[in-house]
Amino acid sequence: MVDDTGALPARTDFSEWYNEVLWRAEIMDVRYPVKGLYVWYPFGFGIRKRTYALLRELLDRDHEETLFPLLIPEQEFMKEAEHIKGFEDEVYWVTHGGLSPLDVKLALRPTSETAIYPMYSLWIRSHADLPLKLYQVVNTFRYETKHTRPLIRLREITSFKEAHTVHATWEEAAAQVEDAVDRYREFYDRLGIPVLVSRRPDWDKFPGADYTIAVDCVMPDGRTLQIGTVHHLGDHFSKTFSITYEDRDGEQRLAHQTCYGISERCIAALISVHGDDRGLVLPPEVAPVQAVVVPIIVGKRGDEVLAAARRLADDLASAGIRVKLDDRDLRPGAKFYHWEMRGVPVRLELGPRDLDGGVATAVLRTGGPKTTVPLASAADGVRDLLVSAMQALAENAADQLAGQVRTAGSMPELAAALDGGVAVVSWCGEHACADRIEEETGGAVLGVEVRSDLVVPCEGACVACGRAGTTALIGRSY
Ligand code: ZN
Numbered sequence: 001m002v003d004d005t006g007a008l009p010a011r012t013d014f015s016e017w018y019n020e021v022l023w024r025a026e027i028m029d030v031r032y033p034v035k036g037l038y039v040w041y042p043f044g045f046g047i048r049k050r051t052y053a054l055l056r057e058l059l060d061r062d063h064e065e066t067l068f069p070l071l072i073p074e075q076e077f078m079k080e081a082e083h084i085k086g087f088e089d090e091v092y093w094v095t096h097g098g099l100s101p102l103d104v105k106l107a108l109r110p111t112s113e114t115a116i117y118p119m120y121s122l123w124i125r126s127h128a129d130l131p132l133k134l135y136q137v138v139n140t141f142r143y144e145t146k147h148t149r150p151l152i153r154l155r156e157i158t159s160f161k162e163a164h165t166v167h168a169t170w171e172e173a174a175a176q177v178e179d180a181v182d183r184y185r186e187f188y189d190r191l192g193i194p195v196l197v198s199r200r201p202d203w204d205k206f207p208g209a210d211y212t213i214a215v216d217c218v219m220p221d222g223r224t225l226q227i228g229t230v231h232h233l234g235d236h237f238s239k240t241f242s243i244t245y246e247d248r249d250g251e252q253r254l255a256h257q258t259c260y261g262i263s264e265r266c267i268a269a270l271i272s273v274h275g276d277d278r279g280l281v282l283p284p285e286v287a288p289v290q291a292v293v294v295p296i297i298v299g300k301r302g303d304e305v306l307a308a309a310r311r312l313a314d315d316l317a318s319a320g321i322r323v324k325l326d327d328r329d330l331r332p333g334a335k336f337y338h339w340e341m342r343g344v345p346v347r348l349e350l351g352p353r354d355l356d357g358g359v360a361t362a363v364l365r366t367g368g369p370k371t372t373v374p375l376a377s378a379a380d381g382v383r384d385l386l387v388s389a390m391q392a393l394a395e396n397a398a399d400q401l402a403g404q405v406r407t408a409g410s411m412p413e414l415a416a417a418l419d420g421g422v423a424v425v426s427w428c429g430e431h432a433c434a435d436r437i438e439e440e441t442g443g444a445v446l447g448v449e450v451r452s453d454l455v456v457p458c459e460g461a462c463v464a465c466g467r468a469g470t471t472a473l474i475g476r477s478y
Helices: 014-024 042-059 081-090 113-123 170-190 236-241 265-274 302-318 332-341 352-357 375-402 411-418 431-441
Strands: 071-073 093-097 100-108 132-141 156-167 196-199 211-218 224-234 244-246 252-254 256-262 291-295 323-325 346-350 359-364 371-374 405-407 422-427 444-451 470-475
Touching (some): 042 170, 113 132, 156 170, 170 211, 236 256, 265 375, 291 332, 302 323, 302 352, 332 346, 359 375, 411 470
Parallel strands (some): 405 422
Antiparallel strands (some): 196 211, 346 359, 444 470
């Protein structure tokens, strides 16, 4: 589909590398003729499908999946004042049906609180209806005016997983926030992506929330990417949308809510955190192809080798391994390049000498020396290699992040730390100091109450004003 011959830019030139790997590995096609809208290639969609299957698996433990309409009537959308203020610059409006102007304008959802909560008001009657935990995976629309970028900053977010929960009390909603954060950590853990979790400053919380906990990863260039948020909504929306329940004593009470989301930025993180100079490196669980079999046909034994390669691929497929036999009429080197670019975790080479030894030669995408897999028990051998590949990938990513987090005790140290990473500082909590940090270093206060083994508490003098402060995470973000 794509002629991907030619060298990939080095990943140290991250922006170029990212743009090139997206089409060379057949993730996204950027040639769709509307700004900020991109097309999933089938291979990229295969990664997306498996990544979201994992997310669904984690949520389905105690949530239910649902699907709400894309269009939101203007009067519902405009009900919650803070919420509108946060989104009014970004909303697409449907104003006509055919040639006739609509009586009520319809918003294309930028997020679904105002689509879902009027229905919650009808559905929730009594304490027995609580807690309610629903989620959906949908597209949302935002009129981004900043520079758009595939999978990262979009006008159509194609893969927004949004959960919306309702609880009897504020405390129960707070416990749900913690539960959601744990679920997101587990999700990224399964993808081998180490994350930094923190509470966003008040001015950076979700419009209409009591507070926001965010999940960030650090990209190879040191900039952070927000790849998940969890919001405690208090009773702001339940007041606005009359979401009440009858408690055990027959009293009507306002419900308390949370919402939390992950978008296809999780795929951007997957590509960027694990990729290398040769292309994608995928966790086996979400790799569309887990093992590729490349017959090495030299001399007269071509038919014999090809037949054995076919048997090997069949054996792996019937053991449930996603395998591809590459029997195209190409040089082996060109095939290696092709599958390395697409992040296939295990490559099996089979030539006459391997055949005589009753083995296939195995190469892991994560590196290391070549090994062999006995043909008689190939599926077991490949399964073990997939486990090793996942371990190596997670360790590499953890080492990478460890090298990107630095503690800074002064503004010059902070500026230096932000070149290529994030910084941990002491900050007094004042907005003015956050502004000064941003002006002088280009870094923003990402959050406080930082949760990561890599972050050592930093309780000294505020890096900007010298007054007493507490640990804060500073980064330049996408
Ligand atoms: Zn300060």
